[in-house]
Amino acid sequence: MATGKKAASDAAKILRDSKSSKKEKEVAASDLSGRRGATTAKPKTKTKSR
Template sequence: MPETAHQNHVEVTMATGKKAASDAAKILRDPKSTKKEKEVAASDLAQRKGAPAAKPKKK
């Protein structure tokens, strides 16, 4: 019987640690940080264990 992709699927869950989250917050506050650095830092914070879900932006 041939294997399917579902049979080999492994779920990986990771969360950003406290130190990495702190560093990411510093990057977001730094006006000299590039747009790409801020995107990566925001992504790290979004993966923070226990992070609240994103709220929709008000217009």
């Protein structure tokens, strides 16, 4: 199940907050990893050499 926009936004705020504990940041990062499409990069394509 993907993380919702609100939860992802809250998690990002926790990661940016310098007062957040290490455990809070671990949980927030875990939540963000469940955010579908949030951090996915486009796959690299191979260029054809002639």
